[in-house]
Amino acid sequence: MIEIKELVVKYKSSKGEVYAVDGLNLEIDSGLIFGLVGESGSGKTTLGLSLLRILPPTAIIESGNVLISGTDVTKLKESEMRKWRGKKISMVFQGAMNSLNPLMTVEEQVAEPLIIHENMDKDQALLRAKENLENVGLGENILKRYPHELSGGMKQRVVIAMAIIEHPSLLIADEPTTALDVVTQHRIMKLFRRLKDEFGVTIILISHDLPIVAEVADKVAIMYGGKMSEVGDAKEVVTQSKHPYTQGLIRSIPDPRSTKVIRGISGEPVSLMNPPKGCRFYDRCSQRRDLCKTYDYKPAILENRHLVYCNLFEERMA
Amino acid sequence: MKMIEAKNVKKYFPLKKSILSRNDRYLKALDGISLEIEKGVIHSLVGETGSGKTTFGRIVMALTPPTSGTVKVDGIDLFSLKKNEMKLIRKRIQIIFQDPYSSLNPKLKIRASITEPLKLNHVKFDEKMVTDVVESVGLKPASDYLDRFPGEMSGGQRQRAAIARAFAISPELIIADEPVSMVDVSIRADFLNLLRETNKRENLTVLLITHDLFVASYISDKISVLYLGKIVEEGSKEDIIERPLHPYTQALLDSIPILGMGEREVKIKGEIPNPIDLPSGCRFHPRCPFSEDKCRQIEPEYREIKRGHFVACHLY
Numbered sequence: 001m002i003e004i005k006e007l008v009v010k011y012k013s014s015k016g017e018v019y020a021v022d023g024l025n026l027e028i029d030s031g032l033i034f035g036l037v038g039e040s041g042s043g044k045t046t047l048g049l050s051l052l053r054i055l056p057p058t059a060i061i062e063s064g065n066v067l068i069s070g071t072d073v074t075k076l077k078e079s080e081m082r083k084w085r086g087k088k089i090s091m092v093f094q095g096a097m098n099s100l101n102p103l104m105t106v107e108e109q110v111a112e113p114l115i116i117h118e119n120m121d122k123d124q125a126l127l128r129a130k131e132n133l134e135n136v137g138l139g140e141n142i143l144k145r146y147p148h149e150l151s152g153g154m155k156q157r158v159v160i161a162m163a164i165i166e167h168p169s170l171l172i173a174d175e176p177t178t179a180l181d182v183v184t185q186h187r188i189m190k191l192f193r194r195l196k197d198e199f200g201v202t203i204i205l206i207s208h209d210l211p212i213v214a215e216v217a218d219k220v221a222i223m224y225g226g227k228m229s230e231v232g233d234a235k236e237v238v239t240q241s242k243h244p245y246t247q248g249l250i251r252s253i254p255d256p257r258s259t260k261v262i263r264g265i266s267g268e269p270v271s272l273m274n275p276p277k278g279c280r281f282y283d284r285c286s287q288r289r290d291l292c293k294t295y296d297y298k299p300a301i302l303e304n305r306h307l308v309y310c311n312l313f314e315e316r317m318a
Numbered sequence: 319m320k321m322i323e324a325k326n327v328k329k330y331f332p333l334k335k336s337i338l339s340r341n342d343r344y345l346k347a348l349d350g351i352s353l354e355i356e357k358g359v360i361h362s363l364v365g366e367t368g369s370g371k372t373t374f375g376r377i378v379m380a381l382t383p384p385t386s387g388t389v390k391v392d393g394i395d396l397f398s399l400k401k402n403e404m405k406l407i408r409k410r411i412q413i414i415f416q417d418p419y420s421s422l423n424p425k426l427k428i429r430a431s432i433t434e435p436l437k438l439n440h441v442k443f444d445e446k447m448v449t450d451v452v453e454s455v456g457l458k459p460a461s462d463y464l465d466r467f468p469g470e471m472s473g474g475q476r477q478r479a480a481i482a483r484a485f486a487i488s489p490e491l492i493i494a495d496e497p498v499s500m501v502d503v504s505i506r507a508d509f510l511n512l513l514r515e516t517n518k519r520e521n522l523t524v525l526l527i528t529h530d531l532f533v534a535s536y537i538s539d540k541i542s543v544l545y546l547g548k549i550v551e552e553g554s555k556e557d558i559i560e561r562p563l564h565p566y567t568q569a570l571l572d573s574i575p576i577l578g579m580g581e582r583e584v585k586i587k588g589e590i591p592n593p594i595d596l597p598s599g600c601r602f603h604p605r606c607p608f609s610e611d612k613c614r615q616i617e618p619e620y621r622e623i624k625r626g627h628f629v630a631c632h633l634y
Contacts, residue, residue, distance in 0.1 A: 039502040040473065151589045152367065181366040181529060182573035186584050193581075208503060211575035215582075239578040252507040255576060256535035256559050264507035268472050 001030035001170070001202055002051070007064035009046050009055065018272045020046040020059070022226035023297065028204065028219075030169070033196050035217035035234060036206045041269050043226040044206045045094065048172045051204075052089055053081050068170065086113055090168035094175040097155035100147040106133070107143040110161050117166060132161045135198075136191060153184035157191065164195065171195070174206045189216045210249060214238045222246045225270040225280030227297060232306030242300075242308040245281045279311065287312055320393075321491055321523040322355040322378060327387035329373050333594065345594050347373040348384070349547035355540075357392075357490075358521040360514070362534035364570070365544030366590050374544075375495050375527045379413055380404065391491065409439045412484035416496035418476035422468040422483075428452070429464040432483045441487060448486070454516075455482045456508060474505045481509070485516065495527045510537050531570055535559045543567045546593055546601045549620065553627035563629040565606050600632065608633060 009021040020043040028034045038044040049055045051066060053073055066073045068089065073081065093099070101109055110132060111125035120128070130143060136157040147155060156176060163171060173192065177185040192203050193216045207213045213220060214234045221231040222245065230243040241247045248265040267284035276282050278293040285292065292311050299307035328351075330344040347370045355361040365371040376382045377389060380396045389396045394407060412435075415421040422431050429448065436443045452460040455478040468476050477497070484492055494513070498506045514537045516522050528534050534541050535555060542552040543566065551564040562568045569586040585607040591597060597604050603613040612632050620630040 039504060153589050181590070182531070182570060183366070183584060183586060184589060186573045186575075186582070190581075210503070211577050214577060215575045215579075235578060249504055250577060252504050253577065254507070254510075254532045254536035256531060256571070256574060257576070261511070262507040262536065264509075264511075265504040266508075268474055268505070269502060 002028040003067040008062040032218040035213035035220035038223035042223040092173040323390040360524040362538040370547040412489035414494040
């Protein structure tokens with residue numbers, strides 16, 4: 001469904017250019033929940049925004065292609081791209097639940113895209129809004145309420161209802177569970193699973209939280225420093241991770257049922273202002289070799305299309 | 319010896335009165351919290367948004383007075399102190415805030431941020447001491463960081479600097495309010511280990527306020543679970559993590575995803591209600607899978623079920 005080829009997205013700033021996404025390749029099959037996991041500054045949000053082509057004005061897609069259902073969205077005219085947004089591809093933005101219009105009732109906000117995009121008459125749109133809110137688990141009693149009367153979890157559901165109201169085939173959700181409580185996080189994740197199962201929508205979950213994503217995602221991709229580190233079956237990546245970064249990430253997550261000492265990854269996340277020529281993880285990698293300084297980023301391909309972007313792994317396999 | 323002794327602490331925030339209603343309404347952020355923390359212990363206060371955990375932290379830091387109840391720090395009643403006495407006690411308590419972007423003065427170099435509390439409290443210090451404390455939090459070599467402004471550092475480095483500032487004055491009590499929630503996962507572990515090491519080495523008492531049972535379970539000796547302004551369960555880390563009694567604690571634990579474990583079932587319903595209209599009886603009953611008539615009518619007593627393991631629930 002989605003094919004990203006050698007995508008390069010850069011931000012211009014007064015201090016220089018920042019390559020937030022740097023030569024990235026990725027394929028995402030339709031009908032899956034695909035988790036895109038990375039820390040702050042890994043480029044995961046930039047990648048998500050590139051799919052919809054709604055990058056901030058300082059950013060440009062420098063090269064590469066993004067094919068969605070066979071169409072290269074980097075080549076579409078802005079007027080055509082507009083027709084895609086909301087209808088074919090939709091997005092739940094980071095913190096969107098705090099950007100609901102405080103002066104509009106829930107039903108009005110959810111119905112608004114239909115009235116504006118599809119010129120639907122108001123009554124019909126409100127009816128669709130009601131159906132959609134039911135789909136995300138919100139009952140009729142909520143329709144006439146204002147955002148301040150809702151809890152965080154309810155607001156997030158409203159935002160999701162808005163995002164899916166035009167039946168997109170691809171939904172991108174950026175950090176949909178941050179700032180929610182654990183119990184609510186769990187429910188929102190279950191909701192994504194249900195949307196996928198019932199409506200066949202492909203979902204890209206962008207998050208820094210690997211355990212939460214791994215629970216519902218079919219596949220995950222781990223990003224570091226604007227590049228991929230590891231892509232594969234969600235379960236496989238978390239139980240048999242191969243990339244030193246993924247392994248380090250997993251080691252740094254505490255497990256309440258174990259007394260094991262967790263260890264962080266030493267060093268700081270790589271700066272994309274002057275990224276190293278070789279592997280992006282070189283400075284922090286405990287298993288680095290000299291050859292990693294000049295790494296060309298071709299992945300080792302294991303069974304089940306498990307991709308590992310690490311020299312070391314190829315070496316170990318040989 | 320007890321470092322913190324809070325007795326029946328209540329904090330009610332009055333709501334704006336309407337012209338028609340006679341009754342004053344309150345938001346009951348804390349509705350009778352009693353908590354004792356032994357010296358040298360890491361004690362976590364875990365709760366969801368709206369549970370009152372941050373309000374409690376602010377009271378222990380003497381940033382806001384309670385509506386009623388008492389708080390003693392090392393036997394001294396915080397809210398009967400004179401200004402100069404307060405200054406002495408403040409020196410022994412340090413705070414680490416959630417957001418390293420707003421808790422460091424952007425116009426002060428790291429060196430100045432760290433030495434300012436020392437100067438204010440007339441603590442003698444030398445360059446070596448400043449270097450040591452900065453290096454102890456992982457900012458090595460210190461000379462690379464001391465003359466930087468916060469804006470020239472990453473989020474992780476800033477939080478380290480904030481921790482160095484808290485440690486510099488050798489406090490006896492650290493109150494850490496969500497200290498790692500804005501720090502990347504890969505460096506989070508180092509912070510927790512650092513807190514634990516300092517706790518062991520200096521017999522530092524830590525009150526850790528967090529929504530994250532992951533974090534709490536990793537470094538705490540004891541955990542209190544807060545729900546709508548009341549402690550519903552308290553015990554050793556093992557009691558809470560391995561043998562949770564309260565249905566709410568159980569649900570929180572069930573909600574934690576464990577890598578590679580697949581999907582989990584969480585039994586509780588709905589979300590945390592508004593602390594303005596507290597439910598009758600047990601405040602957890604509307605969400606509880608085991609609620610009975612009794613739970614709707616009578617508030618359960620907070621009782622010790624086993625040595626050191628307390629719970630407020632009619633099931634026990």
